[in-house]
Amino acid sequence: MDLEAVRTFVAVAEAGQFQKAAADLSITQQAVSKRIATLERTLGVRLFTRAARGAELTIDGQAFLPHARELLRVAERAGASVRPGRRPLRVDVLASRSAQSGLMRGFHRAHPEIDLDVMMLFDIETAVTAIRSGAIDASFRAVAAPGRPVPEDIASVRVLDEPLQLLTGPAHALAGAQSVTLAQLVGHRIWMPGIAPGTEWAAYYDDLVAEFGLTIEATGPNFGSDALLDTIADTPALATFMGEPTRLVWPAGHGLRRIPVTDPTPVYPHSLLWHRDNPHPALATLRTHLAATTTGHDTTGTWTPSWAIPR
Amino acid sequence: MDLEAVRTFVAVAEAGQFQKAAADLSITQQAVSKRIATLERTLGVRLFTRAARGAELTIDGQAFLPHARELLRVAERAGASVRPGRRPLRVDVLASRSAQSGLMRGFHRAHPEIDLDVMMLFDIETAVTAIRSGAIDASFRAVAAPGRPVPEDIASVRVLDEPLQLLTGPAHALAGAQSVTLAQLVGHRIWMPGIAPGTEWAAYYDDLVAEFGLTIEATGPNFGSDALLDTIADTPALATFMGEPTRLVWPAGHGLRRIPVTDPTPVYPHSLLWHRDNPHPALATLRTHLAATTTGHDTTGTWTPSWAIPR
DNA sequence: GCAATCCACAACAATCAGTTGTTCACTAAG
């Protein structure tokens, strides 16, 4: 199926006749006739009934028309997503289930007119390079990895402190606890699949392990959060860390338990990073939105790696 | 933008290298190279970084990939919508705001796996012809127009009786009434734009006018239901008929009033029509669903044109 | 009945997309 043919089909459907559609498209009537004939041949159905005073949609044509319009819309959006200059705001997040995605959903609800592309880059180094080159407009990150300070031309603002909670199945030893301390977690297996080694996310958990002697397994393939929740629910010996409940639908029927962690509460600090010279108008809107919806940070009784504290 | 190029792009992104993608698509590596080069030229950005051990997505390529996948999905659906034999179930409804649309939304919620195409044909004659030819699978209609009985090979079942209510703006003379009788409406202007003359819908209101002496203006261009509601809200001398509240969002801030009509209540009878020999598997599912969700009909104190009563 | 309108078919020209053959760049092993 050819997009030009689809565009021609919509033009004919709107014009009601081949000749006018041809004029609209700046081609000859014969070319329109050929394109429609080819499209009808590839689809295997007749799209128009040809009459002396124009062309009328068949039932199949009427059914195809909304799909054709949708196809052109999607093609337009696809092209716009990489159009240099006026493309959608490109924001890098940590993972689709993280609190950062929740922030971006909130921004999209508040400004549905702003086109967004949410991406997931590998680590903060990739993100900073992409921000400096203009390939992306902003990134949610813990502001620095150990030994890698953020360059001068990158601005950052702390937007969210995400307290980690323990997630267990109903048969886990700690399933009934109202809250647990980090010390109590020593010896329990904590499973965090999908954390790539070398990222600042992995560094965060490395520090947590080093400081409190926890057992965190970051290995194993990541089959998605649904598979993770299934495994946690069914395996009494496993637990995992997870942030605050987002507005995502919480899967029912698993018997999963969320248990606050205290003394101290591990907190993952999310900052927004962007290039000081980035002219994208939606970037300012995003920053304003985040500033308006972000509250202050209470750091008493919490733990965060020292390298992750923004300057 | 060429759909084949987009398909090639996705194949390369998944294969990680041009050669394997070429094998998957059964073309040569050179053809893949050309297609990607052309796509990159039309988009104006580089999509892959070519390395010695394969091709890797650039940031732009990563941003483009989900749009490309969506584009292929929509193209697939568009083609399927007219595929002879295994196309989606095609159901004809009266209008997008009618109770019939509510029934179809309910069906879609109950069976989201069934592909649907909802259409709006002109009148029952068109619908019956389409049903007999197999161009559509079912139609919601008042079963017959005057003098035009439904042919023997068309089956029908009454699925919904829709009582009409009066819709007025806040300044209308009847705005404060708890209910009105048809006799009370004599002399008031009732506006029903978008009812094409010659349809059974128009015949329904013609009968209503003839029997009770109402003033119904079915003329005027139809600018959509939003424009209709705006006009009704702002024009004290105008009112309109509307069915039961559907699950659509009821526009707030208009000050619109819904007033039940009694003595008798005009009822629009909706039946589902289909061809006895139609083999579409989803048609049986739709009939079962409608039979399960449809209640009996209480016809006391209601009015319906005699020709609209099913046999 | 005749002009006007509209679409389809035919012939031709230009362009395009795919193939084969080959080169270039990089990596890894000896």
Add this chain to the structure above:
DNA sequence: CTTAGTGAACAACTGATTGTTGTGGATTGC
């Protein structure tokens, strides 16, 4: 350091596609 191996790009060629002009047939309206 050399050499074999892998992967992508360039060049030349060919068949197919797509557009054009020219023309014919069918229907509508005066």
